[in-house]
Amino acid sequence: MKIAYYPGCTLKNRARELDRTARESAALLGIELEEIPVWQCCGGAYTSAKDEIATKLSSVRALAAGRQIGDGRVATVCSACYNVLKQTNHEFAVNPDFDFKVNNYLKGDPEYHGEGEVVHLLELLRDEVGFEELARRVTKPLKGKRIAAYYGCLLLRPSSALAFDDPENPKIMEDFIRALGAEPVLYPMRNECCGGYLTLSDRETAKRRSTAVKESAREMGADFMITACPLCLYNLTKNTDDPIPVRYFTEVLADALGLGGE
Protein backbone atom coordinates (compact mmCIF):
# COMPACT_ATOMS: atom_id res chain seq x y z
CA MET A 1 0.00 0.00 0.00
CA LYS A 2 0.99 3.59 -0.61
CA ILE A 3 0.39 6.33 1.95
CA ALA A 4 1.18 10.06 2.07
CA TYR A 5 4.16 10.77 4.30
CA TYR A 6 4.93 13.94 6.21
CA PRO A 7 8.52 13.68 7.50
CA GLY A 8 8.82 17.08 9.22
CA CYS A 9 11.83 19.36 9.63
CA THR A 10 13.87 17.32 12.08
CA LEU A 11 13.74 14.10 10.07
CA LYS A 12 15.41 16.00 7.22
CA ASN A 13 18.20 17.19 9.50
CA ARG A 14 19.25 15.89 12.92
CA ALA A 15 17.01 12.83 12.85
CA ARG A 16 17.85 11.50 9.39
CA GLU A 17 18.21 8.00 10.79
CA LEU A 18 14.63 8.12 12.02
CA ASP A 19 13.49 9.01 8.51
CA ARG A 20 15.69 6.47 6.71
CA THR A 21 14.96 3.52 8.95
CA ALA A 22 11.22 4.33 8.94
CA ARG A 23 11.05 4.37 5.15
CA GLU A 24 13.20 1.27 4.65
CA SER A 25 11.42 -0.78 7.31
CA ALA A 26 7.98 0.26 6.09
CA ALA A 27 8.91 -0.57 2.49
CA LEU A 28 10.08 -4.03 3.49
CA LEU A 29 6.73 -4.56 5.20
CA GLY A 30 4.76 -3.45 2.13
CA ILE A 31 4.07 0.16 3.07
CA GLU A 32 5.38 2.81 0.73
CA LEU A 33 5.73 6.13 2.54
CA GLU A 34 5.39 8.63 -0.31
CA GLU A 35 6.57 12.04 0.77
CA ILE A 36 4.15 14.91 0.19
CA PRO A 37 5.79 16.88 -2.67
CA VAL A 38 5.67 20.29 -0.96
CA TRP A 39 5.37 20.71 2.79
CA GLN A 40 6.34 23.16 5.51
CA CYS A 41 7.37 22.65 9.12
CA CYS A 42 4.45 21.95 11.48
CA GLY A 43 5.94 24.35 14.03
CA GLY A 44 6.75 21.66 16.57
CA ALA A 45 3.98 22.71 18.94
CA TYR A 46 0.24 23.05 18.60
CA THR A 47 -0.82 26.40 20.02
CA SER A 48 -4.02 25.75 21.90
CA ALA A 49 -5.35 29.34 21.73
CA LYS A 50 -8.60 29.50 19.75
CA ASP A 51 -7.52 32.66 17.91
CA GLU A 52 -4.29 31.14 16.57
CA ILE A 53 -5.02 30.31 12.93
CA ALA A 54 -1.92 31.16 10.87
CA THR A 55 0.36 28.91 12.94
CA LYS A 56 -1.78 25.91 11.93
CA LEU A 57 -1.87 26.51 8.18
CA SER A 58 1.26 24.50 7.38
CA SER A 59 -0.42 21.48 8.97
CA VAL A 60 -3.64 22.15 7.07
CA ARG A 61 -1.76 22.37 3.77
CA ALA A 62 -0.01 19.07 4.49
CA LEU A 63 -3.33 17.42 5.34
CA ALA A 64 -4.88 18.82 2.14
CA ALA A 65 -1.94 17.65 0.02
CA GLY A 66 -2.22 14.20 1.54
CA ARG A 67 -5.56 13.75 -0.22
CA GLN A 68 -3.71 13.33 -3.53
CA ILE A 69 -1.77 10.26 -2.37
CA GLY A 70 -2.95 6.77 -1.46
CA ASP A 71 -6.20 6.69 0.51
CA GLY A 72 -5.85 10.27 1.76
CA ARG A 73 -4.36 9.48 5.14
CA VAL A 74 -1.15 11.25 6.19
CA ALA A 75 1.50 9.20 7.98
CA THR A 76 4.05 10.67 10.38
CA VAL A 77 6.89 9.23 12.42
CA CYS A 78 7.93 12.18 14.62
CA SER A 79 5.83 12.51 17.77
CA ALA A 80 5.64 16.30 17.46
CA CYS A 81 4.44 16.25 13.85
CA TYR A 82 1.88 13.61 14.79
CA ASN A 83 0.65 15.71 17.69
CA VAL A 84 0.43 18.99 15.75
CA LEU A 85 -1.14 17.57 12.59
CA LYS A 86 -3.63 15.47 14.51
CA GLN A 87 -4.69 18.24 16.88
CA THR A 88 -5.09 20.56 13.88
CA ASN A 89 -7.25 18.02 12.07
CA HIS A 90 -9.31 17.41 15.21
CA GLU A 91 -10.06 21.14 15.53
CA PHE A 92 -12.05 21.00 12.28
CA ALA A 93 -14.32 18.39 13.86
CA VAL A 94 -15.08 20.36 17.01
CA ASN A 95 -14.80 24.02 15.96
CA PRO A 96 -16.70 25.31 12.89
CA ASP A 97 -15.23 28.79 13.45
CA PHE A 98 -11.73 27.33 12.95
CA ASP A 99 -12.83 25.71 9.68
CA PHE A 100 -14.29 29.02 8.45
CA LYS A 101 -11.22 31.08 9.33
CA VAL A 102 -8.70 28.56 7.99
CA ASN A 103 -10.44 28.45 4.64
CA ASN A 104 -10.50 32.23 4.47
CA TYR A 105 -6.73 32.18 4.91
CA LEU A 106 -6.41 29.46 2.29
CA LYS A 107 -8.06 31.46 -0.51
CA GLY A 108 -6.32 30.30 -3.67
CA ASP A 109 -5.42 26.93 -2.21
CA PRO A 110 -7.91 24.03 -2.28
CA GLU A 111 -10.41 24.08 0.58
CA TYR A 112 -9.91 21.69 3.45
CA HIS A 113 -12.48 20.69 6.04
CA GLY A 114 -10.84 18.02 8.18
CA GLU A 115 -11.66 15.09 5.89
CA GLY A 116 -8.15 13.66 6.16
CA GLU A 117 -6.72 11.38 8.82
CA VAL A 118 -3.37 11.39 10.58
CA VAL A 119 -1.70 8.09 11.41
CA HIS A 120 1.55 7.26 13.13
CA LEU A 121 3.88 4.61 11.74
CA LEU A 122 3.34 2.61 14.94
CA GLU A 123 -0.38 2.51 14.15
CA LEU A 124 0.35 1.36 10.61
CA LEU A 125 2.55 -1.42 11.98
CA ARG A 126 -0.23 -2.50 14.35
CA ASP A 127 -3.23 -2.08 12.05
CA GLU A 128 -1.96 -2.54 8.48
CA VAL A 129 0.92 -4.97 8.96
CA GLY A 130 -0.25 -6.44 12.27
CA PHE A 131 2.11 -7.21 15.13
CA GLU A 132 1.70 -10.98 14.60
CA GLU A 133 2.79 -10.60 10.98
CA LEU A 134 5.59 -8.25 12.05
CA ALA A 135 6.83 -10.92 14.45
CA ARG A 136 6.90 -13.40 11.55
CA ARG A 137 8.93 -10.98 9.42
CA VAL A 138 11.60 -10.47 12.07
CA THR A 139 14.85 -12.14 11.01
CA LYS A 140 17.02 -10.98 13.89
CA PRO A 141 14.85 -11.16 17.01
CA LEU A 142 16.04 -9.07 19.94
CA LYS A 143 15.95 -12.03 22.28
CA GLY A 144 16.81 -11.34 25.88
CA LYS A 145 16.75 -7.57 25.48
CA ARG A 146 14.76 -5.59 28.03
CA ILE A 147 13.48 -2.49 26.25
CA ALA A 148 11.75 0.47 27.90
CA ALA A 149 9.30 2.29 25.63
CA TYR A 150 9.25 6.03 26.23
CA TYR A 151 6.00 7.63 25.10
CA GLY A 152 6.51 11.07 26.61
CA CYS A 153 3.67 13.56 26.10
CA LEU A 154 3.25 14.20 22.42
CA LEU A 155 1.98 10.79 21.31
CA LEU A 156 -0.63 10.58 24.05
CA ARG A 157 -1.95 13.97 25.09
CA PRO A 158 -4.47 15.43 24.82
CA SER A 159 -6.14 12.05 24.35
CA SER A 160 -9.42 13.74 23.41
CA ALA A 161 -7.79 14.78 20.13
CA LEU A 162 -5.05 12.20 19.66
CA ALA A 163 -6.85 8.95 20.62
CA PHE A 164 -3.52 7.20 20.07
CA ASP A 165 -3.66 4.81 23.02
CA ASP A 166 -4.76 4.76 26.66
CA PRO A 167 -3.01 7.95 27.88
CA GLU A 168 -2.27 6.51 31.32
CA ASN A 169 -1.58 2.90 30.40
CA PRO A 170 -0.52 2.74 26.76
CA LYS A 171 0.57 -0.56 25.25
CA ILE A 172 1.23 -0.10 21.52
CA MET A 173 5.00 0.27 21.94
CA GLU A 174 5.17 -2.64 24.38
CA ASP A 175 3.30 -4.82 21.85
CA PHE A 176 5.75 -3.59 19.21
CA ILE A 177 8.69 -4.58 21.41
CA ARG A 178 7.21 -8.05 21.94
CA ALA A 179 6.78 -8.44 18.17
CA LEU A 180 10.53 -7.83 17.77
CA GLY A 181 11.25 -10.68 20.17
CA ALA A 182 12.30 -8.52 23.12
CA GLU A 183 10.82 -8.00 26.54
CA PRO A 184 9.07 -4.68 27.28
CA VAL A 185 9.92 -2.93 30.54
CA LEU A 186 7.07 -1.12 32.26
CA TYR A 187 8.14 1.85 34.38
CA PRO A 188 6.19 4.66 36.00
CA MET A 189 7.68 7.60 34.05
CA ARG A 190 7.08 6.26 30.55
CA ASN A 191 4.35 8.83 29.85
CA GLU A 192 5.81 11.78 31.79
CA CYS A 193 7.59 14.77 30.25
CA CYS A 194 11.33 14.74 29.36
CA GLY A 195 11.59 18.53 29.74
CA GLY A 196 10.91 19.22 26.06
CA TYR A 197 11.75 22.63 24.65
CA LEU A 198 12.73 24.00 28.05
CA THR A 199 16.20 22.68 27.27
CA LEU A 200 16.69 25.99 25.44
CA SER A 201 15.48 28.36 28.15
CA ASP A 202 15.96 26.40 31.39
CA ARG A 203 18.32 23.51 30.88
CA GLU A 204 18.32 22.52 34.57
CA THR A 205 14.63 21.67 34.36
CA ALA A 206 15.23 19.53 31.28
CA LYS A 207 18.04 17.75 33.13
CA ARG A 208 15.86 17.05 36.15
CA ARG A 209 12.96 15.73 34.08
CA SER A 210 15.10 13.55 31.81
CA THR A 211 17.10 12.18 34.72
CA ALA A 212 13.89 11.24 36.53
CA VAL A 213 12.62 9.40 33.44
CA LYS A 214 15.84 7.47 32.97
CA GLU A 215 16.18 6.57 36.63
CA SER A 216 12.68 5.16 36.49
CA ALA A 217 13.56 3.02 33.45
CA ARG A 218 16.83 1.94 35.08
CA GLU A 219 15.12 0.88 38.30
CA MET A 220 12.89 -1.42 36.32
CA GLY A 221 15.88 -3.02 34.60
CA ALA A 222 15.91 -1.56 31.08
CA ASP A 223 18.82 -2.40 28.76
CA PHE A 224 17.89 0.48 26.50
CA MET A 225 15.02 2.82 25.70
CA ILE A 226 13.12 3.57 22.50
CA THR A 227 11.26 6.71 21.44
CA ALA A 228 9.63 8.24 18.37
CA CYS A 229 10.54 11.80 19.32
CA PRO A 230 13.83 13.55 18.36
CA LEU A 231 13.54 16.03 21.22
CA CYS A 232 12.93 13.27 23.77
CA LEU A 233 15.96 11.43 22.41
CA TYR A 234 18.04 14.60 22.72
CA ASN A 235 16.97 15.30 26.29
CA LEU A 236 17.34 11.70 27.41
CA THR A 237 20.86 11.49 25.99
CA LYS A 238 22.33 15.01 26.25
CA ASN A 239 20.58 16.17 29.40
CA THR A 240 21.37 13.23 31.66
CA ASP A 241 24.54 11.48 32.80
CA ASP A 242 22.78 8.13 32.72
CA PRO A 243 24.43 5.87 30.15
CA ILE A 244 21.36 3.78 29.21
CA PRO A 245 21.19 4.07 25.39
CA VAL A 246 18.15 5.67 23.77
CA ARG A 247 17.26 4.74 20.20
CA TYR A 248 14.53 5.51 17.70
CA PHE A 249 11.97 2.74 17.51
CA THR A 250 12.58 2.56 13.76
CA GLU A 251 16.29 1.86 14.23
CA VAL A 252 15.44 -1.12 16.42
CA LEU A 253 12.79 -2.20 13.90
CA ALA A 254 15.28 -2.01 11.03
CA ASP A 255 17.78 -4.10 13.00
CA ALA A 256 15.18 -6.76 13.79
CA LEU A 257 14.14 -6.89 10.12
CA GLY A 258 17.75 -7.49 9.12
CA LEU A 259 18.21 -4.08 7.47
CA GLY A 260 21.06 -3.07 9.72
CA GLY A 261 23.74 -5.26 8.15
CA GLU A 262 26.04 -7.36 10.25
Place this chain on the structure above:
Amino acid sequence: MNHDFKDRIVRMSGAAVEKCMRCGKCSATCPNYGEMEYHPHQFVYMVERGEVERLMASPSIYACLTCFACVERCPRGVEPAKVIEAVRLEVIRQKGQNYLKPDDIPATLDDDLPQQALVTALRKFAK
Protein backbone atom coordinates in the same frame (compact mmCIF):
# COMPACT_ATOMS: atom_id res chain seq x y z
CA MET B 1 -9.63 43.08 39.07
CA ASN B 2 -9.59 43.40 35.29
CA HIS B 3 -12.49 41.70 33.56
CA ASP B 4 -11.26 42.56 30.07
CA PHE B 5 -8.20 40.39 30.59
CA LYS B 6 -10.24 37.64 32.18
CA ASP B 7 -12.73 37.53 29.32
CA ARG B 8 -9.93 37.48 26.78
CA ILE B 9 -8.06 34.66 28.51
CA VAL B 10 -11.22 32.59 28.85
CA ARG B 11 -12.12 33.16 25.19
CA MET B 12 -8.60 32.47 23.91
CA SER B 13 -8.04 29.35 25.99
CA GLY B 14 -11.54 27.93 25.67
CA ALA B 15 -10.97 26.62 29.19
CA ALA B 16 -13.85 26.33 31.63
CA VAL B 17 -12.20 27.94 34.67
CA GLU B 18 -15.52 28.11 36.54
CA LYS B 19 -15.73 24.31 36.59
CA CYS B 20 -12.64 24.07 38.85
CA MET B 21 -13.41 22.41 42.20
CA ARG B 22 -10.01 23.22 43.74
CA CYS B 23 -8.84 19.62 44.07
CA GLY B 24 -5.28 20.55 43.11
CA LYS B 25 -4.72 17.50 40.96
CA CYS B 26 -3.30 19.65 38.13
CA SER B 27 -0.55 21.03 40.36
CA ALA B 28 0.05 17.64 41.99
CA THR B 29 0.78 16.09 38.59
CA CYS B 30 2.74 19.03 37.13
CA PRO B 31 6.33 17.93 36.39
CA ASN B 32 7.61 21.48 36.77
CA TYR B 33 5.62 22.41 39.89
CA GLY B 34 8.77 23.17 41.84
CA GLU B 35 9.88 25.87 39.40
CA MET B 36 6.65 27.86 39.49
CA GLU B 37 5.71 30.88 41.54
CA TYR B 38 2.07 30.34 40.59
CA HIS B 39 1.05 26.73 40.03
CA PRO B 40 -1.47 25.37 37.54
CA HIS B 41 -4.41 25.43 39.98
CA GLN B 42 -3.56 29.04 40.83
CA PHE B 43 -3.60 30.03 37.16
CA VAL B 44 -7.13 28.64 36.99
CA TYR B 45 -8.56 30.36 40.05
CA MET B 46 -6.67 33.61 39.57
CA VAL B 47 -8.03 33.90 36.03
CA GLU B 48 -11.49 33.14 37.41
CA ARG B 49 -11.03 35.98 39.92
CA GLY B 50 -9.71 38.32 37.21
CA GLU B 51 -6.17 38.49 38.60
CA VAL B 52 -4.60 38.03 35.19
CA GLU B 53 -2.04 40.84 35.40
CA ARG B 54 -0.27 39.23 38.37
CA LEU B 55 0.06 36.05 36.32
CA MET B 56 1.31 37.99 33.31
CA ALA B 57 4.09 39.50 35.42
CA SER B 58 5.24 36.10 36.73
CA PRO B 59 8.05 33.99 35.23
CA SER B 60 5.74 31.01 35.81
CA ILE B 61 4.28 31.57 32.34
CA TYR B 62 7.60 30.36 30.92
CA ALA B 63 7.86 27.31 33.18
CA CYS B 64 5.01 25.31 31.65
CA LEU B 65 6.25 22.37 29.56
CA THR B 66 2.94 22.02 27.70
CA CYS B 67 3.08 18.33 28.57
CA PHE B 68 -0.70 18.39 29.11
CA ALA B 69 -0.54 16.14 32.18
CA CYS B 70 -2.82 18.64 33.96
CA VAL B 71 -5.26 18.71 31.05
CA GLU B 72 -5.41 14.94 30.83
CA ARG B 73 -5.84 14.38 34.57
CA CYS B 74 -8.24 17.16 35.56
CA PRO B 75 -11.41 15.44 36.79
CA ARG B 76 -13.49 18.43 35.69
CA GLY B 77 -12.06 19.03 32.22
CA VAL B 78 -10.74 22.50 33.08
CA GLU B 79 -7.58 22.37 30.90
CA PRO B 80 -5.10 24.42 32.98
CA ALA B 81 -2.26 24.25 30.39
CA LYS B 82 -4.48 26.09 27.91
CA VAL B 83 -5.04 28.83 30.50
CA ILE B 84 -1.28 29.19 31.05
CA GLU B 85 -0.70 29.32 27.30
CA ALA B 86 -3.30 32.05 26.87
CA VAL B 87 -1.74 34.17 29.62
CA ARG B 88 1.70 33.73 28.06
CA LEU B 89 0.38 34.70 24.62
CA GLU B 90 -1.22 37.79 26.17
CA VAL B 91 2.31 38.84 27.16
CA ILE B 92 4.43 37.84 24.16
CA ARG B 93 1.96 39.27 21.66
CA GLN B 94 2.84 42.70 23.00
CA LYS B 95 5.53 44.60 21.15
CA GLY B 96 9.04 43.84 22.36
CA GLN B 97 7.95 41.09 24.75
CA ASN B 98 9.48 38.07 23.05
CA TYR B 99 10.93 35.85 25.78
CA LEU B 100 13.25 34.03 23.39
CA LYS B 101 14.82 35.98 20.54
CA PRO B 102 16.45 34.58 17.41
CA ASP B 103 19.69 36.23 18.56
CA ASP B 104 19.60 34.03 21.68
CA ILE B 105 19.61 30.85 19.60
CA PRO B 106 23.26 30.46 18.49
CA ALA B 107 24.46 30.19 22.08
CA THR B 108 22.10 27.24 22.68
CA LEU B 109 23.15 25.19 19.66
CA ASP B 110 25.11 21.98 19.74
CA ASP B 111 25.65 19.29 17.13
CA ASP B 112 22.72 17.19 18.29
CA LEU B 113 20.04 19.75 19.09
CA PRO B 114 17.03 18.85 16.93
CA GLN B 115 15.36 21.52 14.78
CA GLN B 116 12.18 20.55 16.60
CA ALA B 117 13.52 22.15 19.80
CA LEU B 118 14.15 25.47 18.06
CA VAL B 119 10.82 25.76 16.28
CA THR B 120 8.90 24.65 19.35
CA ALA B 121 10.64 27.06 21.71
CA LEU B 122 10.23 29.96 19.30
CA ARG B 123 6.56 29.16 18.85
CA LYS B 124 6.10 29.07 22.62
CA PHE B 125 8.22 32.05 23.55
CA ALA B 126 8.14 34.49 20.62
CA LYS B 127 5.76 36.15 18.20
